[in-house]
Amino acid sequence: MNTKSHRLELELTNARKRLHCETVKRKTADVALRKSQRHYDKLLAESCLMQEQLRHLSHQILLAQEEERKHISRELHDDISQILTGINVRLAALKIEATNNSGNLKKKISITQRLVEKSVAAVHRFARELRPAMLDDLGLVPALLAFMKEFGKRTGLQIHFTSMTADRIEQLSNLKRTMLFRVAQEALTNVTKHAQASQAKVSIRVQSDGICMEISDNGKSFDVNHALGLKRRGALGIIGMRERVELIGGAFSIESAPGKGTAVRVKIPIRSGGKAGLEVCA
Ligand SMILES: Nc1ncnc2c1ncn2[C@@H]1O[C@H](COP(=O)(O)OP(=O)(O)OP(=O)(O)O)[C@@H](O)[C@H]1O
Ligand SMILES: [Mg+2]
Numbered sequence: 001m002n003t004k005s006h007r008l009e010l011e012l013t014n015a016r017k018r019l020h021c022e023t024v025k026r027k028t029a030d031v032a033l034r035k036s037q038r039h040y041d042k043l044l045a046e047s048c049l050m051q052e053q054l055r056h057l058s059h060q061i062l063l064a065q066e067e068e069r070k071h072i073s074r075e076l077h078d079d080i081s082q083i084l085t086g087i088n089v090r091l092a093a094l095k096i097e098a099t100n101n102s103g104n105l106k107k108k109i110s111i112t113q114r115l116v117e118k119s120v121a122a123v124h125r126f127a128r129e130l131r132p133a134m135l136d137d138l139g140l141v142p143a144l145l146a147f148m149k150e151f152g153k154r155t156g157l158q159i160h161f162t163s164m165t166a167d168r169i170e171q172l173s174n175l176k177r178t179m180l181f182r183v184a185q186e187a188l189t190n191v192t193k194h195a196q197a198s199q200a201k202v203s204i205r206v207q208s209d210g211i212c213m214e215i216s217d218n219g220k221s222f223d224v225n226h227a228l229g230l231k232r233r234g235a236l237g238i239i240g241m242r243e244r245v246e247l248i249g250g251a252f253s254i255e256s257a258p259g260k261g262t263a264v265r266v267k268i269p270i271r272s273g274g275k276a277g278l279e280v281c282a
Pocket of ligand 2: 236237
């Protein structure tokens with residue numbers, strides 16, 4: 001064997017050794033990669049499960065909250081308001097009896113009566129806001145109309161409401177109707193609290209795959225990302241709206257621009273079990 005072929009053979013042997021080393025290294029890396037992939041898959045599965053559990057828990061909390069509101073609302077409406085009405089009736093009777101007595105007593109009774117009447121009205125309003133019986137008895141549109149009428153009168157905000165095909169809306173599950181009602185309630189409350197607007201519009205549209213609700217105002221704008229990112233103590237309105245909507249498989253968005261005011265948009269699937277992240281109606 002000449003020196004050249006000896007040298008070539010040596011190079012070949014070295015190359016084989018290097019190749020072997022490289023193969024071993026790659027195999028080791030491959031095993032490590034598969035191991036970390038399995039670990040990652042396991043972590044992902046665990047986090048998905050936890051997310052699902054969290055969703056379930058929030059669902060339960062919101063349902064329990066609605067039940068509790070229903071209970072307090074009934075209690076306020078049926079018990080306390082009846083007691084106040086009873087007191088008022090007695091006061092009226094006392095006033096008649098006092099006709100022959102001093103006028104001072106009559107005046108005092110009249111003042112007390114007015115206080116009681118005010119309390120009855122406040123209790124009714126509070127009960128309606130907690131859980132409007134109309135929502136269960138007549139449906140979302142009548143409940144919203146009643147709420148907006150009272151809200152507009154109390155705050156001076158002009159609210160224009162448009163809605164299509166109430167049938168389809170009322171076919172929504174009780175939970176979905178409640179969620180839409182709560183979102184409208186919070187969005188309108190925000191308009192009077194923050195927007196300094198003179199007008200608000202509420203619209204509900206039915207599309208083939210879902211129901212869109214929009215609450216817009218002509219007030220001052222705000223930085224939505226800042227408001228969403230900023231977990232200020234006590235400010236839960238927007239976060240709460242979004243959570244409620246996502247819980248029923250809907251999509252939530254807010255747009256706010258100088259000179260254009262703010263628009264809160266919600267789209268929820270008509271059928272149950274819809275996935276979150278639907279396109280929000282334009
Ligand atoms: N329609 C709106 N117009 C102008 N600013 C708004 C409007 N809606 C919300 N904002 C701004 O976004 C912030 C967050 O609103 P969010 O409803 O989360 O909290 P909040 O109303 O301050 O408190 P909470 O709703 O918990 O009582 C508000 O403080 C306000 O600055
Ligand atoms: Mg708010």
